[in-house]
Amino acid sequence: MSTTAVLEKEIHTLDEATVRFCGDSGDGMQLAGTQFTNTSALMGNDIATFPDFPAEIRAPQGTLAGVSGFQVHFSSTDIYTPGDTVDALVAMNPAALATNLGDLRTGGILIVNSDAFEAKGLDQAGYETNPLEDGTLKSYRLHKVAMTKLTRAAVEGLDMSQKEKDRCRNFFAMGLVFWLYDRPLEPTLRYIEDKFGKKPEIAQANTAALKAGYHYGETVEAINTQFHVPKAKLTPGKYTSIVGNTALAYGLMTAARLSNKRLFLGAYPITPASSILEELARHKNFDVLTFQAEDEIAAMTATIGAAFAGAMAVTASSGPGIALKGEGIGLAIMTELPMIVINVQRGGPSTGLPTKTEQADLFQAIFGRNGECPMPVIAACSPADCFDVAQEAWRIAVRYMVPVMLLTDGYIANGSEPWRIPKYADLKKIEITHPGRPSNGDTFLAYRRDERLARPWAIPGTPGLEHRIGGLEKQDITGNVSYDPANHQHMVNLRAEKVARVANDIPPQKIDGPASGDLLVLSWGGTYGACATAVHNLQAKGKAVSHCHLRWVNPLPKDLGDIMKRFKKVLIPELNLGQLRTIIRAIYLIDAIGLNKVQGKPFSVAEVANKMEAVLRGDLSSTEAPPEMSDLEAPVKAILEKVSHGG
Amino acid sequence: MSVDLPLPVLKPADFASDQDVRWCPGCGDYAILAQMKKIMPTLGIPREKIVFISGIGCSSRFPYYMNTYGMHSIHGRAPAVATGLKTVRPDLQVWVITGDGDGLSIGGNHLMHAIRRNLDLNIILFNNRIYGLTKGQYSPTSPLGKKTKSTPMGAIDNPLHPLSIAIGCEATFVARAIDTEIKHLGEVLKRAAEHQGVSFVEVYQNCNVFNDGAWAYAKERETKADTTLELVHGKPMIFGKNRDKGIRLNGMNPEVVELGKGISEDDLLFHDEKAAEPSLAYLLSRMRYEDGFPEPIGVFRAVERPRYDVMINDQVEQMTAERGKGDLDKLFASGDTWEVA
Numbered sequence: 001m002s003t004t005a006v007l008e009k010e011i012h013t014l015d016e017a018t019v020r021f022c023g024d025s026g027d028g029m030q031l032a033g034t035q036f037t038n039t040s041a042l043m044g045n046d047i048a049t050f051p052d053f054p055a056e057i058r059a060p061q062g063t064l065a066g067v068s069g070f071q072v073h074f075s076s077t078d079i080y081t082p083g084d085t086v087d088a089l090v091a092m093n094p095a096a097l098a099t100n101l102g103d104l105r106t107g108g109i110l111i112v113n114s115d116a117f118e119a120k121g122l123d124q125a126g127y128e129t130n131p132l133e134d135g136t137l138k139s140y141r142l143h144k145v146a147m148t149k150l151t152r153a154a155v156e157g158l159d160m161s162q163k164e165k166d167r168c169r170n171f172f173a174m175g176l177v178f179w180l181y182d183r184p185l186e187p188t189l190r191y192i193e194d195k196f197g198k199k200p201e202i203a204q205a206n207t208a209a210l211k212a213g214y215h216y217g218e219t220v221e222a223i224n225t226q227f228h229v230p231k232a233k234l235t236p237g238k239y240t241s242i243v244g245n246t247a248l249a250y251g252l253m254t255a256a257r258l259s260n261k262r263l264f265l266g267a268y269p270i271t272p273a274s275s276i277l278e279e280l281a282r283h284k285n286f287d288v289l290t291f292q293a294e295d296e297i298a299a300m301t302a303t304i305g306a307a308f309a310g311a312m313a314v315t316a317s318s319g320p321g322i323a324l325k326g327e328g329i330g331l332a333i334m335t336e337l338p339m340i341v342i343n344v345q346r347g348g349p350s351t352g353l354p355t356k357t358e359q360a361d362l363f364q365a366i367f368g369r370n371g372e373c374p375m376p377v378i379a380a381c382s383p384a385d386c387f388d389v390a391q392e393a394w395r396i397a398v399r400y401m402v403p404v405m406l407l408t409d410g411y412i413a414n415g416s417e418p419w420r421i422p423k424y425a426d427l428k429k430i431e432i433t434h435p436g437r438p439s440n441g442d443t444f445l446a447y448r449r450d451e452r453l454a455r456p457w458a459i460p461g462t463p464g465l466e467h468r469i470g471g472l473e474k475q476d477i478t479g480n481v482s483y484d485p486a487n488h489q490h491m492v493n494l495r496a497e498k499v500a501r502v503a504n505d506i507p508p509q510k511i512d513g514p515a516s517g518d519l520l521v522l523s524w525g526g527t528y529g530a531c532a533t534a535v536h537n538l539q540a541k542g543k544a545v546s547h548c549h550l551r552w553v554n555p556l557p558k559d560l561g562d563i564m565k566r567f568k569k570v571l572i573p574e575l576n577l578g579q580l581r582t583i584i585r586a587i588y589l590i591d592a593i594g595l596n597k598v599q600g601k602p603f604s605v606a607e608v609a610n611k612m613e614a615v616l617r618g619d620l621s622s623t624e625a626p627p628e629m630s631d632l633e634a635p636v637k638a639i640l641e642k643v644s645h646g647g
Numbered sequence: 648m649s650v651d652l653p654l655p656v657l658k659p660a661d662f663a664s665d666q667d668v669r670w671c672p673g674c675g676d677y678a679i680l681a682q683m684k685k686i687m688p689t690l691g692i693p694r695e696k697i698v699f700i701s702g703i704g705c706s707s708r709f710p711y712y713m714n715t716y717g718m719h720s721i722h723g724r725a726p727a728v729a730t731g732l733k734t735v736r737p738d739l740q741v742w743v744i745t746g747d748g749d750g751l752s753i754g755g756n757h758l759m760h761a762i763r764r765n766l767d768l769n770i771i772l773f774n775n776r777i778y779g780l781t782k783g784q785y786s787p788t789s790p791l792g793k794k795t796k797s798t799p800m801g802a803i804d805n806p807l808h809p810l811s812i813a814i815g816c817e818a819t820f821v822a823r824a825i826d827t828e829i830k831h832l833g834e835v836l837k838r839a840a841e842h843q844g845v846s847f848v849e850v851y852q853n854c855n856v857f858n859d860g861a862w863a864y865a866k867e868r869e870t871k872a873d874t875t876l877e878l879v880h881g882k883p884m885i886f887g888k889n890r891d892k893g894i895r896l897n898g899m900n901p902e903v904v905e906l907g908k909g910i911s912e913d914d915l916l917f918h919d920e921k922a923a924e925p926s927l928a929y930l931l932s933r934m935r936y937e938d939g940f941p942e943p944i945g946v947f948r949a950v951e952r953p954r955y956d957v958m959i960n961d962q963v964e965q966m967t968a969e970r971g972k973g974d975l976d977k978l979f980a981s982g983d984t985w986e987v988a
Contacts, residue, residue, distance in 0.1 A: 042985050187983060234987045240980065254975055264735055284966040286973030289734055289959055294760035298727035301720065301757075305700070305731025308718060309739070313731065331721050421984065424975040460716040460732070460739055463695045468664070468710050470719030471703075480666065481711065 033070020175213020251390025723754020
């Protein structure tokens with residue numbers, strides 16, 4: 001290594017910082033971000049992350065379409081979002097710079113791999129001149145680092161191809177950023193050992209590149225400041241960093257154990273839900289059966305079969321898959337069997353934006369089936385919340401003998417945050433009773449109900465309870481097929497009433513802030529963090545604003561109507577065109593205002609806060625926020641300009 | 648200490664549910680239902696351990712008429728429902744009742760995959776070559792040129808042969824029966840029930856309302872001996888009213904030959920339901936009456952292969968043996984952790 005003496009450098013202490021790694025989708029940026037996140041979590045920071053990657057596994061190298069990014073927000077205070085703007089941006093090539101620079105704050109740190117800024121790369125990114133040389137980056141603290149050359153030098157002599165050597169560049173970048181933010185290398189060194197222990201060359205090369213990056217920071221004069229973000233004051237306990245889909249898988253396994261059930265997952269691979277299937281497949285020793293079905297319909301109907309068999313039955317998919325499952329969900333509702341249907345929402349309609357986030361499947365969840373076919377719908381608000389929501393969904397499913405729709409989204413599924421690890425023994429058991437053999441002479445009545453309107457869950461194999469269920473309308477009490485008009489009306493009402501009664505199990509709605517005021521922000525799902533932070537910011541400015549975040553979106557909490565009436569205005573931010581708002585307006589006749597965005601990205605705190613300020617000022621113009629003309633891609637912009645000028 | 652009591656002796660009537668059977672009078676489904684109830688007491692399986700799953704169509708009303716557990720599911724999905732059920736509860740005997748439209752058209756994908764997984768399911772496909780419940784449209788097994796309500800100028804898609812499909816999907820048990828040949832039908836159903844792994848049975852079933860006589864050639868007393876061939880394992884393939892005709896292999900192709908005139912039984916194809924390769928079974932499944940062949944009935948193929956429902960549970964046991972029963976507290980803390988005081 002270099003023999004240069006380590007320079008004296010300043011250390012600044014910050015409350016929080018946001019770092020984004022971006023590069024080609026083959027550059028290992030997700031790994032860099034993940035390692036940085038885990039290290040920050042281990043140091044005791046609160047964290048929130050936002051991985052953002054293209055749908056193509058490897059789009060052509062160096063193109064704008066192939067850019068993959070990972071943003072980490074870490075802090076010494078409570079945080080709920082991955083950060084609106086970026087304090088430090090690492091760009092591995094011109095395309096990554098072009099697509100990400102807009103999010104870097106003025107005066108922010110910009111670290112680029114200067115070796116990638118050659119003619120071809122610049123051209124692919126649409127740069128006519130080299131931005132590193134033409135002065136366009138002068139409002140940032142630019143560090144041009146010859147990462148390719150430095151990495152090659154660090155791994156020189158190792159028995160590897162040039163391509164393999166260059167693949168270590170992400171570790172060099174990591175090392176440099178680790179130094180910049182005063183993070184230890186040990187967790188990443190442990191990771192390298194675990195992951196590449198069987199390939200000593202690769203392990204050695206990645207270690208060398210990581211250390212080279214770190215030492216580069218220490219020694220190079222141009223980078224003269226290091227930043228330190230102290231530990232956050234989290235609730236005491238043992239923590240780990242957890243990703244949404246992992247938390248969801250753990251939650252399902254926990255619910256199965258708490259209810260003494262086998263866990264059956266029927267699923268078909270689909271982004272961004274597949275990792276739930278993959279995670280559960282790794283834990284068969286928890287009595288987990290994972291069935292990768294031939295299609296979404298089979299995944300759903302096998303789940304129905306598993307529920308009939310008496311298992312805790314779950315299916316997991318995303319919007320297009322849920323569309324295919326629709327008929328099966330109807331059968332699940334008709335047969336009144338408990339199960340969980342998970343929708344990790346992504347940008348739609350149709351194939352849409354598979355790797356991007358959206359909340360536009362709420363109508364689908366609540367209404368998306370033929371006939372009058374309601375089901376309870378619960379939504380997770382953050383990665384760690386998935387763990388709790390999975391248990392809650394199962395508790396309701398078995399209490400009411402009804403399938404439950406569980407909504408998350410791509411942002412929650414792939415994002416991570418610190419999770420205070422619970423003790424299994426402290427978790428609430430989920431009680432289930434199955435009827436046993438009836439006393440002599442009694443006919444088993446498969447559709448006789450308890451006070452919650454739940455029918456008995458009679459399991460095949462139980463003598464004396466032989467019965468038939470199915471998709472044809474059933475006579476109440478007996479469960480025999482019935483075409484009687486009055487019975488159909490009765491059963492439709494009954495299935496609706498059963499779902500409505502779930503509200504009896506929903507605790508009073510929490511209000512973050514005063515119980516009345518000028519403005520209530522009402523949110524659901526993954527927008528929780530941005531809404532909570534925006535509301536806190538305005539409360540700190542003395543505004544009379546509060547926040548309600550819904551966990552159950554169907555049915556709604558019983559006290560929600562009264563709460564909303566105590567505020568002059570209600571704002572509902574959603575990553576759709578106003579689906580919850582439509583429902584709220586229909587049920588409560590409240591003139592709720594929307595903040596709506598469908599750009600495949602979560603809300604920034606500023607977007608919500610600005611809208612709140614506008615509403616408080618009485619400015620109610622535009623509920624939807626169409627993208628600015630200047631945000632559109634260049635070819636589209638050119639054509640639109642032509643058209644609008646009559647060209 | 649509990650004592651295993653002998654199973655109560657059940658009669659076919661014990662398997663009848665209290666529901667009125669609502670198929671059209673004269674429907675072939677009645678015979679299949681009767682044979683099913685008849686074989687049930689002979690299987691030695693308690694009633695509560697038997698489940699019938701069906702999709703949609705006339706045949707799919709079947710579970711309502713059996714006093715066992717049952718589910719009348721949705722169109723084409725019965726094999727998938729049964730897969731979930733059997734995976735969780737391999738101890739149950741699971742039957743799938745389907746038809747030519749339900750199984751081969753809307754549910755073709757599920758049928759294919761349930762068969763190739765070789766779950767221990769008994770799949771009975773009632774083939775009447777028509778959509779009966781929707782009142783007379785052509786089905787995937789209707790012959791070319793078939794005029795129906797939806798094909799007034801004749802069907803223009805090639806029909807599927809259910810057994811060829813099943814064999815192509817690696818079925819381990821493949822058989823055919825005819826609704827009116829009740830003794831033989833009962834025997835085939837019993838063999839299907841006893842097979843470990845997926846059993847696929849095609850039943851020629853007459854829809855006397857929308858497609859009456861579709862199988863007349865195979866059912867009429869005068870013609871059936873010449874138009875069908877009862878397969879017997881290890882025996883030469885002989886048929887005909889006078890048992891004077893046989894099937895011989897000519898190169899890769901079967902041919903009908905007359906016995907005598909220098910052709911003896913030893914020249915004929917001998918049936919081997921346990922052949923390692925499915926070639927013979929496939930060849931038999933392609934023999935059509937319209938091409939001058941008798942159509943084989945009986946068991947085409949019966950081989951043992953590992954079962955999905957067994958293996959998926961074996962994997963649970965194997966991982967449990969290797970790692971011990973899952974401990975959630977350990978799992979939660981299996982990544983990097985830190986303490987906040």
